[in-house]
Amino acid sequence: MIKKSKQKQGLTVLTPENHFRFECRQSLKCYTRCCRDITIVLTPYDILRMKNGLHISSEKFLADYTVTMIGDAGLPVVILRMKDDDEKNCPFVTKHGCMIYQDRPWPCRIYPLQPESTKITETAGKEYYSVMDVPFCLGLQSDRSLTLKDWIKEQGVSVYQQMEAPFKKITTNESVSHNKITNKKIQEMYYMACYDLDRFRRFVLESTFLKRFELEPEAVEKIKEDDVELYHFAMKWLEYGLLGQQGLKIRPEVIKAKKTEVRP
Ligand code: SF4
Ligand code: SF4
Numbered sequence: 614m615i616k617k618s619k620q621k622q623g624l625t626v627l628t629p630e631n632h633f634r635f636e637c638r639q640s641l642k643c644y645t646r647c648c649r650d651i652t653i654v655l656t657p658y659d660i661l662r663m664k665n666g667l668h669i670s671s672e673k674f675l676a677d678y679t680v681t682m683i684g685d686a687g688l689p690v691v692i693l694r695m696k697d698d699d700e701k702n703c704p705f706v707t708k709h710g711c712m713i714y715q716d717r718p719w720p721c722r723i724y725p726l727q728p729e730s731t732k733i734t735e736t737a738g739k740e741y742y743s744v745m746d747v748p749f750c751l752g753l754q755s756d757r758s759l760t761l762k763d764w765i766k767e768q769g770v771s772v773y774q775q776m777e778a779p780f781k782k783i784t785t786n787e788s789v790s791h792n793k794i795t796n797k798k799i800q801e802m803y804y805m806a807c808y809d810l811d812r813f814r815r816f817v818l819e820s821t822f823l824k825r826f827e828l829e830p831e832a833v834e835k836i837k838e839d840d841v842e843l844y845h846f847a848m849k850w851l852e853y854g855l856l857g858q859q860g861l862k863i864r865p866e867v868i869k870a871k872k873t874e875v876r877p
Pocket of ligand 1: 641749752
């Protein structure tokens with residue numbers, strides 16, 4: 614049976630209308646077996662949802678549950694830290710399932726699928742997935758057949774795709790991916806804007822930021838209260854800083870002062 618489903622599902626690339634077979638149930642012997650010893654790369658929106666679901670700050674979430682590495686492009690990559698027990702369990706798994714189920718990260722939602730993307734599919738804005746080959750996952754032997762489109766809807770993936778778009782725009786930008794960033798200050802600013810949103814909010818509201826950049830008062834009010842607004846603003850700021858896009862305006866008096874500074 615396993616062999617048959619492997620042959621059938623293998624690494625066949627799925628388009629939205631294609632079917633695959635899967636059903637996860639608490640009664641299965643493998644229940645929560647998939648929530649250990651795995652590498653889950655977290656997106657900024659994953660962290661926003663998880664820290665708010667846990668009612669903790671981004672600083673505490675990052676310190677207690679993540680490790681950070683520097684990726685190929687020189688930018689920080691945040692990974693969910695498994696526990697230090699024999700099985701390397703996810704910190705959020707219980708015998709009843711995921712304790713942050715409503716806010717579980719994107720890879721846990723899309724499982725047992727994985728994205729199959731290339732530069733060509735990304736540029737074309739198309740998404741393809743394949744079914745993962747996980748021998749212990751009994752859900753893959755289910756008779757329940759569903760389309761990729763239905764799975765994405767059922768798992769609430771769409772909002773994650775929408776939220777990830779501005780982040781992806783930055784990370785897949787040619788100038789960012791080809792020119793490895795080695796400047797520690799840029800790495801630190803990127804980490805704060807992407808992942809440490811509560812600290813980024815303080816940076817915007819409590820530093821000289823608002824004296825340097827022109828922001829509508831309503832935008833400032835939204836940033837104070839709303840993490841999603843803050844996240845979008847953070848992406849805009851990174852686009853300005855890393856991609857040179859003109860989404861933010863420097864105050865005229867700051868430009869004038871700079872010009873005076875450089876004059877002999
Ligand atoms: S069926 Fe698969 S996804 Fe569900 S608990 Fe078992 S291993 Fe995990
Ligand atoms: S976050 Fe939840 S679903 Fe994802 S690995 Fe941990 S316990 Fe499992």
